[in-house]
Amino acid sequence: MALASDAFPSKPLRFVVPFPPGSGTDTTARLFARKIGEITGQGVAVENRAGGNGFIAVQSLLSAPADGHTVFIGSNSTLSTNAALFKKLPYDPLKDFAPISLLSRGxxxxxxxxxxxxxxxxxxxxxxxxxxxxxxxxxxxxxxxxxxxxxxxxxxxxxxxxxxxxxxxxxxxxxxxxxxxxxxxxxxxxxxxxxxxxxxxxxTAPDRSPLIPNVPNASEAGIPNFLAYNWVAAAVSAKTPAAIVEKLIALFQQVGAALDVREYYSRQSTSLLMTPPADLTRYQKEEIDRWKRLAQTVNIEQQ
CATH class of the missing domain: 3.40.190.10 (Periplasmic binding protein-like II)
Structure with missing residues (x-):
């Protein structure tokens, strides 16, 4: 008897994005959706669930069947900084997700x-x-x-x-x-x-961007330690079967290795990372600790 994971994906996929169309997270989601659609022959819909500090999008993922066909394409907001700014999140950015990859950082x-x-x-x-x-x-x-x-x-x-x-x-x-x-x-x-x-x-990087060469880098602007990065990552519900998570990891890594995808990111101010799942979790923990310290230092009251 064949396992359900053997035929994965067995239907169209849905990528849930916590921001409106046009954001950096949305752009990455649409690129990976198109490529995964080409690889699998299944449609991949990008669903923008903006607002509510990302809670709406996260709830959309966590309330969907944990069968791997709904993927969260999130960012540092939903996967790290929310933990520093809210006394009680309606989700746990570490425990409620099964990591797939840290996709990009800019x-x-x-x-x-x-x-x-x-x-x-x-x-x-x-x-x-x-x-x-x-x-x-x-x-x-x-x-x-x-x-x-x-x-x-x-x-x-x-x-x-x-x-x-x-x-x-x-x-x-x-x-x-x-x-x-x-x-x-x-x-x-x-x-x-x-x-x-x-x-x-x-x-906000150590070097100028070749795309905007007239804009000073952080050091030239007088703020050498202000290295602010946005990042995009993929994850699914933590309840998703491990075999299906592995298939998704392989699909995302296949897209990240594609020449046209690598060339696309080489033309952006964003770096393609494609880390293993464990690296995403470790990076999340580092980010959460950093932003909690900052929120306390600048006296941002938790909501």
Whole structure:
């Protein structure tokens, strides 16, 4: 008698994403969905369940049958930083998921509107020092809030959060001049920086990005330790049979090894990682510890 896992996937798959279309997480989800669809011959639908601090998307995964046909394509927000900002999460980012892989990681960029008075990050910091609390920043998720508060703490400025549902909305608020600055995933802002629709003040990595060579790296901008990264990972319900999890791991690794996928990421500001499951779990634990310490240091009250 054949096991159910032998025929996996036996029906179309569903990738649940906790952000709107256009986010870095969504882009990665759609790339892997297309490639896995090609490999398996099964359709792979990407379902964007934005809002609710990622709780809606997580619940969608955990309430689905644990048969491997529903996969969570999440990020640092849902899989690490939420643990630092909420007294009681409706899920456990470690125990409720079976890890598949840490798929990709990319640096952020500090951006301001194109017509902003701030030509450099120092300009923004100097003004913030003169007017504590007067400047505001757009945050598209819990992670972006932590990154922004980390920047505040690092340079000794006080600014006010304006929350948005997703990084795309926060970036749009910069384009329209609604907020003073934002720390966002670089992949979602590069075209706007190149096109002159927003101004980049700092790329949060040790080196400049070849895609936006005029934007200073963290050290050049005066914040050498502000190495803020966003990452995307794949996981399923912890109740999923181990044999099926192994099949999913193999599928994702096959996609990550594909030449066109590797070439795609080589053109981005994002690195393709494709770690083993145990490395994702270890990285989650490190991130959770880091953000809990930061939340306490900058006195972010748990929700």
């Amino acid at each position: 640096a952020c960029v500090v951006i301001v509107p194109a017509n902003s008075r701030y030509q450099t990050l120092k300009d923004l910091i100097d003004d913030a020092h003169k007017r504590p609390g007067a400047l505001n920043y757009g945050s598209g998720s819990i992670s972006y809030r932590l990154y922004s508060e980390w920047l505040n703490e690092m340079v000794g400025m006080k600014t006010t959060e304006i929350p948005f549902k997703g990084a795309g909305a926060a970036i749009n608020a910069i384009v329209s001049g609604e907020v003073d600055f934002a720390v966002v995933d670089a992949s979602g802002a590069i075209e706007l920086i190149v096109g002159g629709r927003v101004r980049g003040l700092a790329f």
